[in-house]
Amino acid sequence: MFNLSYAQMDLKTESLNFDSLVHEKMYIIEIDDYQIIKITKLKDSSYVGNLINVIWQSNDNGDRIKLISKKTKIPSLEAKKIMEELELNEFETIPDGKTIKGYIVGSGGITISLTAKKNNTIHKSSYWEPQSNLYYRNTQIPEILKVQLILKIINAAINYEQQYNEFTKALPDGQYVYGSMSFEKRRRRD
Numbered sequence: 001m002f003n004l005s006y007a008q009m010d011l012k013t014e015s016l017n018f019d020s021l022v023h024e025k026m027y028i029i030e031i032d033d034y035q036i037i038k039i040t041k042l043k044d045s046s047y048v049g050n051l052i053n054v055i056w057q058s059n060d061n062g063d064r065i066k067l068i069s070k071k072t073k074i075p076s077l078e079a080k081k082i083m084e085e086l087e088l089n090e091f092e093t094i095p096d097g098k099t100i101k102g103y104i105v106g107s108g109g110i111t112i113s114l115t116a117k118k119n120n121t122i123h124k125s126s127y128w129e130p131q132s133n134l135y136y137r138n139t140q141i142p143e144i145l146k147v148q149l150i151l152k153i154i155n156a157a158i159n160y161e162q163q164y165n166e167f168t169k170a171l172p173d174g175q176y177v178y179g180s181m182s183f184e185k186r187r188r189r190d
Contacts (some may be wrong), residue, residue: 025039026116034114035164036054051163054067058182091114103127
């Protein structure tokens with residue numbers, strides 16, 4: 001699940017509230033602490049989707065000092081297609097990784113959290129490093145294969161990986177932290 005500081009909490013709460021009078025269901029995919037993909041089917045049968053990229057600017061000590069985020073709208077037809085494909089791939093019922101025999105848990109790395117909200121129910125599951133070739137190169141664990149497929153479906157539709165790269169490339173010079181990664185960005189001076 002998103003490991004948020006207090007400053008990020010407002011961003012998350014505002015973005016992920018579920019209102020049963022307006023929403024029929026909502027799918028939320030969290031890529032560690034730096035991306036949220038939210039697809040919502042509204043009661044009027046329309047679809048809304050957003051991709052939220054998040055990064056922290058840090059100081060010389062590595063302390064997080066400023067939250068930077070960018071919210072990008074996912075077109076309605078694309079949001080509908082994603083939700084329908086995820087539903088077909090059991091997004092609403094996939095079990096939590098920790099309940100699965102052969103599942104590997106570690107520290108660092110990327111954690112993927114999946115949340116389905118519908119009526120008065122919330123289904124959550126979390127997976128550590130599901131895309132890792134090191135841990136799951138020849139996996140036959142069906143749930144890991146489903147999570148990998150879910151991520152492929154989403155990336156094929158909205159290219160969230162490339163969008164995050166473009167988001168970080170557009171940042172001004174400085175030091176940044178996301179997930180367990182930190183980097184310094186400096187433009188070339190000619």
